[in-house]
Structures are given as structure tokens and as C-alpha cells.
Amino acid sequence: MTSPEVTAFFDEATNTISYVVRDPEGDACAVIDSVLDFDYASGRTDTRSADAIIAFVRKRDLRVEWLLESHVHADHLSAAPYIQLAVGGKIGIGDHIKIVQDTFGRVFNEGAEFQRDGSQFDLLFSGGDSFQIGQLRGDVLHTPGHTPACLTYVIGDAAFVGDTLFMPDFGTARCDFPGGSSGTLYDSIQKILTLPDETRIFVGHDYKAPGRNTYAWETTVGEQKATNIHVGAGASRDDFVTMRDARDASLAMPRLIIPSLQVNMRAGQMPAPDDKGDVFLKVPVNKL
Numbered sequence: 001m002t003s004p005e006v007t008a009f010f011d012e013a014t015n016t017i018s019y020v021v022r023d024p025e026g027d028a029c030a031v032i033d034s035v036l037d038f039d040y041a042s043g044r045t046d047t048r049s050a051d052a053i054i055a056f057v058r059k060r061d062l063r064v065e066w067l068l069e070s071h072v073h074a075d076h077l078s079a080a081p082y083i084q085l086a087v088g089g090k091i092g093i094g095d096h097i098k099i100v101q102d103t104f105g106r107v108f109n110e111g112a113e114f115q116r117d118g119s120q121f122d123l124l125f126s127g128g129d130s131f132q133i134g135q136l137r138g139d140v141l142h143t144p145g146h147t148p149a150c151l152t153y154v155i156g157d158a159a160f161v162g163d164t165l166f167m168p169d170f171g172t173a174r175c176d177f178p179g180g181s182s183g184t185l186y187d188s189i190q191k192i193l194t195l196p197d198e199t200r201i202f203v204g205h206d207y208k209a210p211g212r213n214t215y216a217w218e219t220t221v222g223e224q225k226a227t228n229i230h231v232g233a234g235a236s237r238d239d240f241v242t243m244r245d246a247r248d249a250s251l252a253m254p255r256l257i258i259p260s261l262q263v264n265m266r267a268g269q270m271p272a273p274d275d276k277g278d279v280f281l282k283v284p285v286n287k288l
Contacts, residue, residue, distance in 0.1 A: 002156035004136055006202060007056065008217055011035045011049050014076040014256065015205045017217045018049070020056060021133065021155055028134025029057065030066035031089065032153065032160050033204055036079035036268065038259060043281075050079035054086045064089035065133055069121075070162025070204055071150040072100045074177060074261055075254040078268035091267050092131075094142060095124035096149035101265050103178045107287050108262055113272070120267035125151060143192060145185025146173040152192055159195060159221070162204040164188055167216050168223050169209035171230035172240075176248035182241045189231050197222030258283055 005022040014035060022029040031053060037046035057064055067080040067089040080091045101116040118124045125131075127142030133155065141152040146163045153160040163173040164185065172189065175182040192201075199221040206215045226232055231240060254260070259281050263270060270279045 001196075002136055004133070004156045004158055006158055006200075006218075008202070009035075009049065009053055009056075010206075010215055010217070011037075011076070012215075013037065015207050015215075016073075016076050017202070017204060017206065018053060019160060019202060020053060020062070021136075021158070021160070022062060023134030023136040025136070026134040027061060027063045028065050028132075028136070029062045030068055030133050030138070030155075031057075031064060031080075031083060032068045033070055033073070033162065034067065034079040034083055036077040036082060036263075038077050038256060040256060040259065045077070047079065047082055050082050053079075054083060057087050062087075063134075066131065067091045068153055068160075069093040069264070069267075070153070070160065071147045072097065072104075072261065072264045073163075074257040075205070076256060077260055077263045080268040082268070090122035092123040092125055093118070093121050093267070094140075094149040094151040095126050096142070096144065097121065097124060097265070099148045099179060104261050104265055107178070107284055108282050109284070114266075120265075120269065127151075141188075141191060143188035145175055145181055145183075145188045147177060148179040150188070152188075154195065154199075157196075157198065158200045158202060159192060160202045160204075161192060165192065165201065165224060165228070165231075166203050167206055167209065167219055168227040168232060169212060169229060170207060171228060172244065174248045174251055175244055176251070182244035182248070183237065185244070186231065186237045186240045193221055193225050193231075195221045197225070253288055257288065 007020045009018040019032040035049040125140045129140040138155040143152045
């Protein structure tokens with residue numbers, strides 16, 4: 001099986017890992033889960049994280065074919081349109097984005113001008129679809145539970161799981177956002193764990209589990225099956241649902257959930273400016 005070249009970019013402000021995935025036989029690559037820096041207190045954006053990816057791509061003369069989103073993130077803003085403008089690539093996400101757009105279109109009281117058909121993205125993937133990064137094949141697994149639109153991208157011997165799984169010592173994603181389901185997440189994880197044990201798993205976030213002093217983002221299917229603290233060693237579905245639901249009830253909302261959802265459901269674009277060219281984000285009261 002082909003082993004893609006994977007380069008990680010860690011954003012400590014949001015604990016997000018973005019990836020550049022390269023065809024080892026050529027210059028084609030994909031960018032997965034990019035970050036647009038955002039200071040909530042001032043309402044200001046910054047592009048330093050995205051610029052690091054752009055500089056990497058340009059220095060190595062890579063050709064960006066895809067800007068892939070694992071789901072509509074609730075903890076960081078996507079930089080996909082900014083990177084696309086600089087180095088190209090098509091923006092892709094799961095076709096269940098339409099469910100997410102409908103849900104949060106209502107939460108944020110978006111008007112009829114906000115399209116809820118996924119048309120802001122260049123391509124919508126369904127589970128079972130495949131795509132190419134040069135000569136490198138990618139396969140799409142629909143792995144909902146954290147959100148309805150979560151995807152895992154299996155590219156050669158590597159699986160990019162977004163927020164579905166974390167490192168084995170940290171466990172799994174929360175499921176208490178609208179449309180989330182702990183039972184569905186368990187089922188999705190079992191789908192991922194049917195991949196060969198040697199499959200490399202790249203997670204979307206890391207928070208340094210207790211007792212670990214360094215950030216980490218690469219593991220394997222075999223390690224997850226054996227030692228994941230939430231689903232490893234044959235944990236049952238009922239036990240997982242009980243644990244996950246109780247844990248989620250104790251968690252605060254992500255710091256950037258309000259700006260992130262509004263931007264990411266638009267494929268990384270800000271809401272349309274007003275007649276003076278100013279852009280505004282909404283804060284729904286008692287809705288999340």
C-alpha cells in the first residue's frame with residue numbers, strides 16, 4: 001500500500017493539527033483542516049497559520065489539488081478560501097454539510113440568502129467516494145457522531161479522522177452538539193477500526209493527556225484498538241454511550257464555537273458584508 005508523505009502543522013491556540021498530504025511519486029498534495037487565526041476579543045483574523053502552509057507548499061513546488069475539511073469545525077475557523085486563492089485546490093467536505101447548514105442556519109437566524117445546499121464548497125463527498133491526489137488514491141468514510149457531516153479520509157496507509165478519535169490516551173470526540181450522537185460515534189469508530197492494524201491514524205486535535213508532556217497526533221489502528229481509553233480493549237457500545245454522555249454533560253462550549261460555525265458552514269467565508277463593506281458575526285442568546 002502506498003504511504004503518503006504527511007507533514008503536520010500544529011496550532012497551539014486551538015490545539016488543531018492541519019496536514020499537508022503529498023503523493024510520494026509526484027508533486028500533488030492535499031491540505032486537510034487548515035486554520036485561520038482568530039482573536040475573539042478583538043474580532044481580528046490573522047493568517048500566520050495558513051501562511052506557514054502556503055510557504056511550505058511553495059518552497060517544495062507542490063501542486064495543491066484538494067483543500068479537505070473533515071467536518072464543520074466548532075473550535076477553529078477554516079483558512080481554505082485563503083489558501084485556495086494563494087495556491088489553488090478544490091474545497092471538499094461531506095455531503096451531510098446540508099444537514100449542518102440547515103441546523104445552524106436556524107440557530108444563527110440566517111436569511112434566505114444563506115444557501116443550505118452545500119454550494120459554497122467545490123465538492124461534496126459521500127461515504128464510499130474516492131478521489132485522487134496525483135497518483136495517490138483517497139477513499140471517503142462517512143463517520144458521523146461528533147457531527148452529522150464528519151468524514152475520515154483514508155489516503156494510502158493513512159487515515160485522517162478529524163475529531164472522531166483522539167490519541168489513545170485522550171479518547172474520543174464529544175457528541176453533544178446539535179446532530180451529534182454518542183451511539184453513532186461508537187459505530188463510526190468501529191468502522192475506522194476495521195482498517196488494517198498498521199494503518200496510520202492522524203488526529204485533528206491534541207490536548208496532552210494527563211501525564212504526557214508533549215503534543216502528539218499520529219497513532220495506528222492497532223494502538224487505538226488496544227489502548228484507547230474510551231473504545232479500546234473491546235469496550236461495549238452501551239458502556240461507551242453512558243461514559244460519553246456523562247462526560248459531555250460536564251464540558252463547556254468551545255471558545256470559538258460561535259464564529260467558527262458561522263464561517264465554516266460557509267466553506268471558510270465570512271458572512272456577506274453590509275452596504276459599507278463591514279462584516280459582522282452573530283451571537284445567538286441561549287441557543288447553544
